[in-house]
Every structure is written in C-alpha cells, then in structure tokens.
Amino acid sequence: MFLTLVDFFGCFAFALSGGTRAVERRLDPFGVMFLAFIAATFGGIIRDVIIGSVPPVAFDTWHYFAISCAAGLACIFANGLIAKVAAPVAVFDALGLGLYVVVGTRKAMDAGLSPLMAAVLGMVNAIGGGIGRDILAAQTPMVLHKEIYALAALLGALVVAYGDYYLLPSVLVAIAGSAVAILLRLAAMRWDWNLPPVAPK
Amino acid sequence: MFLTLVDFFGCFAFALSGGTRAVERRLDPFGVMFLAFIAATFGGIIRDVIIGSVPPVAFDTWHYFAISCAAGLACIFANGLIAKVAAPVAVFDALGLGLYVVVGTRKAMDAGLSPLMAAVLGMVNAIGGGIGRDILAAQTPMVLHKEIYALAALLGALVVAYGDYYLLPSVLVAIAGSAVAILLRLAAMRWDWNLPPVAPK
Amino acid sequence: MFLTLVDFFGCFAFALSGGTRAVERRLDPFGVMFLAFIAATFGGIIRDVIIGSVPPVAFDTWHYFAISCAAGLACIFANGLIAKVAAPVAVFDALGLGLYVVVGTRKAMDAGLSPLMAAVLGMVNAIGGGIGRDILAAQTPMVLHKEIYALAALLGALVVAYGDYYLLPSVLVAIAGSAVAILLRLAAMRWDWNLPPVAPK
Numbered sequence: 001m002f003l004t005l006v007d008f009f010g011c012f013a014f015a016l017s018g019g020t021r022a023v024e025r026r027l028d029p030f031g032v033m034f035l036a037f038i039a040a041t042f043g044g045i046i047r048d049v050i051i052g053s054v055p056p057v058a059f060d061t062w063h064y065f066a067i068s069c070a071a072g073l074a075c076i077f078a079n080g081l082i083a084k085v086a087a088p089v090a091v092f093d094a095l096g097l098g099l100y101v102v103v104g105t106r107k108a109m110d111a112g113l114s115p116l117m118a119a120v121l122g123m124v125n126a127i128g129g130g131i132g133r134d135i136l137a138a139q140t141p142m143v144l145h146k147e148i149y150a151l152a153a154l155l156g157a158l159v160v161a162y163g164d165y166y167l168l169p170s171v172l173v174a175i176a177g178s179a180v181a182i183l184l185r186l187a188a189m190r191w192d193w194n195l196p197p198v199a200p201k
Numbered sequence: 202m203f204l205t206l207v208d209f210f211g212c213f214a215f216a217l218s219g220g221t222r223a224v225e226r227r228l229d230p231f232g233v234m235f236l237a238f239i240a241a242t243f244g245g246i247i248r249d250v251i252i253g254s255v256p257p258v259a260f261d262t263w264h265y266f267a268i269s270c271a272a273g274l275a276c277i278f279a280n281g282l283i284a285k286v287a288a289p290v291a292v293f294d295a296l297g298l299g300l301y302v303v304v305g306t307r308k309a310m311d312a313g314l315s316p317l318m319a320a321v322l323g324m325v326n327a328i329g330g331g332i333g334r335d336i337l338a339a340q341t342p343m344v345l346h347k348e349i350y351a352l353a354a355l356l357g358a359l360v361v362a363y364g365d366y367y368l369l370p371s372v373l374v375a376i377a378g379s380a381v382a383i384l385l386r387l388a389a390m391r392w393d394w395n396l397p398p399v400a401p402k
Numbered sequence: 403m404f405l406t407l408v409d410f411f412g413c414f415a416f417a418l419s420g421g422t423r424a425v426e427r428r429l430d431p432f433g434v435m436f437l438a439f440i441a442a443t444f445g446g447i448i449r450d451v452i453i454g455s456v457p458p459v460a461f462d463t464w465h466y467f468a469i470s471c472a473a474g475l476a477c478i479f480a481n482g483l484i485a486k487v488a489a490p491v492a493v494f495d496a497l498g499l500g501l502y503v504v505v506g507t508r509k510a511m512d513a514g515l516s517p518l519m520a521a522v523l524g525m526v527n528a529i530g531g532g533i534g535r536d537i538l539a540a541q542t543p544m545v546l547h548k549e550i551y552a553l554a555a556l557l558g559a560l561v562v563a564y565g566d567y568y569l570l571p572s573v574l575v576a577i578a579g580s581a582v583a584i585l586l587r588l589a590a591m592r593w594d595w596n597l598p599p600v601a602p603k
Contacts, residue, residue: 028397034344055314060318195432199425229599260522266518339540
C-alpha cells in the first residue's frame with residue numbers, strides 16, 4: 001500500500017518533469033500530455049522490452065496513463081503553481097528514483113540477468129523516462145551532462161543486485177538500495193553536486 | 202483488396218514525408234531511403250515490439266521496404282515533382298492515418314490490451330513513423346507542437362477500441378473510427394487548425 | 403577465438419567512437435561511459451528486440467559492458483592519446499562493421515527473416531550503435547549524411563544473406579560478405595568517398 005503510493009507519486013513526479021519540459025519548449029497540449037506519459041513510463045517500457053515481459057506494465061494497466069494525464073493537465077492549467085511546488089516534487093522524484101531502482105533491478109534479476117547487468121538495467125529503468133523526454137525535446141539527455149542522478153540510481157541498483165545475489169534479507173536490501181539512491185540524489189540536489197565535464201586534452 | 206491498396210498508398214505517403222524531410226535536411230541518398238523506411242514503418246515496429254508480435258510486420262514482409270525504397274527514389278530523383286503533388290499525397294497520408302489507427306488498435310486489443318491502452322497504442326502506431334523521422338532529423342517531433350494529427354488519430358482509435366469492446370458491428374466500427382481520424386485530419390489541414398502552444402504562466 | 407578477438411576489438415572501437423563524441427559534447431564522466439556502451443551495443447539490442455531474442459546479448463553477458471567501460475575510461479583519462487591512435491581505431495571499427503554484418507544478418511535469417519530483410523537488419527545491427535550515439539548527442543546520425551558506412555554494411559549484408567540463401571559454403575560467404583563491407587569502408591575512408599547530398603530541385 002505504502003509502496004503503491006510511492007509508485008504513483010513517483011510516477012506523477014516523473015510525469016510533471018515531462019510536462020514541464022514540454023511547456024518550456026512551447027509544445028501544444030497534446031505534446032505536454034505525451035511528454036508527461038513518456039517521462040513517466042519510458043524507462044519501464046525499455047526494461048520490459050529488454051527482458052521480454054510484454055506488453056510492458058505501462059500498457060498493461062491504465063494507472064500510469066491516468067497519472068500521466070493528470071500531471072499533464074496540471075502542467076497545462078497550473079504550470080505557475082507547479083513551479084511553486086518544485087521542491088516537494090523533486091523529493092517525490094527522488095523517492096520514485098529509489099523505488100524504480102529496486103523494482104527494475106529485481107525484475108531484471110527475476111528474468112535471469114546477472115547482478116551486474118540487472119543493476120545496469122535497473123538504472124536504465126530509473127533514468128529512461130528522462131532520456132526519452134529529452135530526446136523528444138531534441139536535447140542532449142540531462143542525465144548525461146548534469147547533476148548526479150544516474151550515478152545515484154546505479155549505486156542503489158548495485159546494492160540491490162548484489163544484496164539479493166548474496167541472499168541478504170530482501171526487505172533490508174530494498175531499504176538499503178533505495179536509501180543509497182534517494183540520499184545521494186537528495187544530497188546532490190541540496191549541495192548542487194555535479195560531475196565535472198570531461199575536458200578534451 | 203481495397204484495404205491493401207489504402208495500406209500501400211498510406212505507407213507510400215508516410216515514406217514520402219520521410220524522404221522529403223531528408224532532402225530538406227540535405228541528407229545523402231542513403232539517408233533519404235532510410236528516413237523514408239523509418240517514417241513508413243516505425244509506428245508499426247513500436248506497436249509490434251510492445252505487444253510482443255515479433256518480428257514486426259515491417260521486417261516480416263518485403264512490401265513495406267520496397268514501397269519505402271520507391272518513395273525514397275522518388276524523393277531523390279523527382280523531389281520537384283513531389284512538391285507539386287503535395288496535396289494529393291497529404292490526402293493519402295490522412296487515409297493511411299485512418300487505416301493505421303484501425304489496424305493498430307485492433308491488433309493491440311487482440312494482444313489483450315484494455316480498450317483505453319489499445320487506443321493509445323493505435324495512436325502511437327499512427328504517429329510513431331513521424332516521431333522516428335523527426336528524431337532522426339534531430340528535431341522536436343512535429344506532432345508534439347503543430348497541427349492536429351495525433352489528436353485525430355487518438356479520437357479515431359478510441360472509437361475503434363470502445364466500439365469493438367461493446368461488440369458493435371466490426372465493419373461499422375472500422376468505418377466510424379477511420380472516418381473520425383481522416384475527416385478531423387482533413388478538416389485540420391483545410392482550415393489550418395492547430396492546438397495553441399501551452400504558455401508558461 | 404580469432405572471431406571473439408575481432409568482436410571485442412570491434413566493440414572497443416565502437417565504444418571509443420561513443421566516448422569520443424561524449425567528450426566533444428562536454429558530457430560528464432557518466433555520459434561518456436553511457437555513450438560508449440550505447441555506441442557499442444545499441445545495434446545489437448535493436449536486432450535482438452526485433453527478432454525477439456531477449457534479453458539481448460548486450461545484457462546477457464557482461465563482456466560488452468566491461469569493454470565499453472574500459473573504452474569509456476580511456477576516453478576520460480586519455481582522450482589525447484586516443485586522438486593519436488584514431489587511424490588504427492578506425493581500422494578496428496571497419497573490422498567490427500564487417501563482423502557485425504555477418505553475425506547480424508545470420509542471426510536474423512536464423513530467426514526466419516527473408517534474405518532481403520535479414521540483410522536490412524544486419525545493416526541496422528552494424529549502424530545502430532552510431533545512430534543511438536548521435537541521437538543521444540542530439541545530432542542527425544552521421545550515417546545519414548556523411549561517409550560511406552551504412553552502404554558498405556548493406557552491401558556486405560546482402561552478400562551474406564543471399565550467399566547463405568543459395569547455400570554457398572558458409573565460411574566463404576562470411577569472408578566475402580565481411581570483405582565487401584570492410585574493403586568498401588576502408589576505401590571510402592582512404593579516398594574520402596561520400597555520397598553527394600540530395601539537392602532540392
């Protein structure tokens with residue numbers, strides 16, 4: 001129940017990031033709804049296609065579509081308000097990141113991937129929505145050049161993958177993995193941590 | 202027979218839109234052929250991958266590849282002529298849109314999707330080619346910010362999905378759904394309807 | 403053994419092209435690693451998803467991930483050195499192209515595709531990594547407007563597909579197909595062959 005709530009709020013936060021980007025890029029209302037849906041679901045779609053679990057969850061239930069539409073409508077009719085609640089939304093985004101990392105990594109391991117590649121796919125699950133959003137906005141994906149986001153996801157995913165692999169208690173592993181991702185992400189936001197760009201020599 | 206003709210002409214019209222874009226972006230002949238193929242088939246490829254019907258139709262028969270090559274060659278050797286027949290091509294594009302909406306939505310429902318998500322995937326089937334074309338041209342997909350195109354596809358797809366769901370006569374549903382998509386699309390072209398961009402507040 | 407070596411060096415060369423591009427675009431270290439991985443594996447991932455062979459090889463073994471990471475680290479810590487060895491790297495890239503064309507086309511035929519479409523997918527296998535790399539860098543894919551690369555891949559793939567289809571000796575077909583792709587690619591680099599852009603008339 002608690003996890004479902006985090007899932008839905010995380011999805012909502014991801015969808016808001018898509019809708020907000022669409023408004024910045026002056027897309028039309030359809031574009032706002034579409035980017036909200038992609039930002040919320042693209043990572044999970046990639047995960048499910050890669051492991052052959054089709055149709056992907058995003059198409060197998062209407063929940064994520066409905067949540068994305070709600071977020072899209074909020075971006076259309078109340079984008080001034082959304083700017084004001086950006087801070088709490090970023091927290092839900094971080095919680096969603098932590099949750100997706102656990103869910104994605106475990107689903108990948110259940111499908112038979114090795115811990116290492118399951119962690120990579122768990123990270124892709126968590127960052128795929130943002131990558132899809134940025135590609136549709138014709139921009140270089142933010143996770144590739146700004147903020148510590150993918151790295152937080154990857155470290156959390158590695159904790160989950162190897163914790164499960166060595167049969168540590170499942171609940172503890174989930175808490176530790178998501179905590180690593182969430183706390184590193186929140187700390188990076190709080191103190192504005194970035195990896196430095198690689199300079200050509 | 203009639204449907205096969207509409208399918209092939211619709212595919213040809215989609216492919217022309219890809220080839221024409223490639224010429225505008227000064228791509229080389231290979232790029233023209235490739236964008237023609239993507240514009241004609243990418244929506245169907247996404248649909249088939251999402252529902253697990255692989256290999257996708259576009260790779261399971263040579264017809265769409267051959268039609269795309271013909272359209273690509275026309276763009277290379279007769280792009281002046283194509284500009285002159287843009288109006289009839291746009292009509293075939295609208296017919297193709299109406300057909301893909303019916304085919305895509307029904308295939309998605311046959312694969313077990315709910316009517317709502319089948320309609321969403323039917324719309325993705327119809328607009329996916331244009332999105333792939335624009336991403337490869339490094340541009341924000343046109344359907345996200347200009348013209349009423351995706352919305353026409355979505356409304357038509359919803360008619361098909363819920364008509365089938367409530368077991369209305371199959372032929373009538375197909376005609377109604379494609380008519381909604383085609384007429385809305387043609388009207389939007391005729392009177393230059395656009396959704397207004399969402400303005401940041 | 404020899405083929406495994408070519409595979410790994412080809413993968414390394416592809417990954418270097420991704421990492422180098424990421425450095426040019428001033429991405430951060432994570433972005434460099436990610437682009438290296440995508441450039442090395444995206445073509446094979448597309449191939450495997452299209453034919454339903456999931457999880458794709460890139461996720462089913464850690465080899466390609468490890469090689470990509472090594473190439474990414476080289477781009478981060480020694481990109482001055484890489485610029486100096488660009489010529490040998492380009493040769494390995496051409497060898498990798500020739501190998502991927504054979505592997506991809508044959509895997510597609512084994513999955514039941516016709517020779518023509520298997521050759522198309524074999525070409526996609528060979529050029530997909532570069533396309534993914536360029537899309538993530540928000541650029542029009544290089545294979546669509548510069549250099550003879552995809553065409554070399556396609557011609558080699560056609561040799562493999564129809565050679566196998568007519569049951570010619572398997573080893574000869576593999577050598578002939580990869581030789582066509584490799585030699586055409588090397589010649590195009592040596593004499594700077596390009597297809598001319600298609601001019602609007």
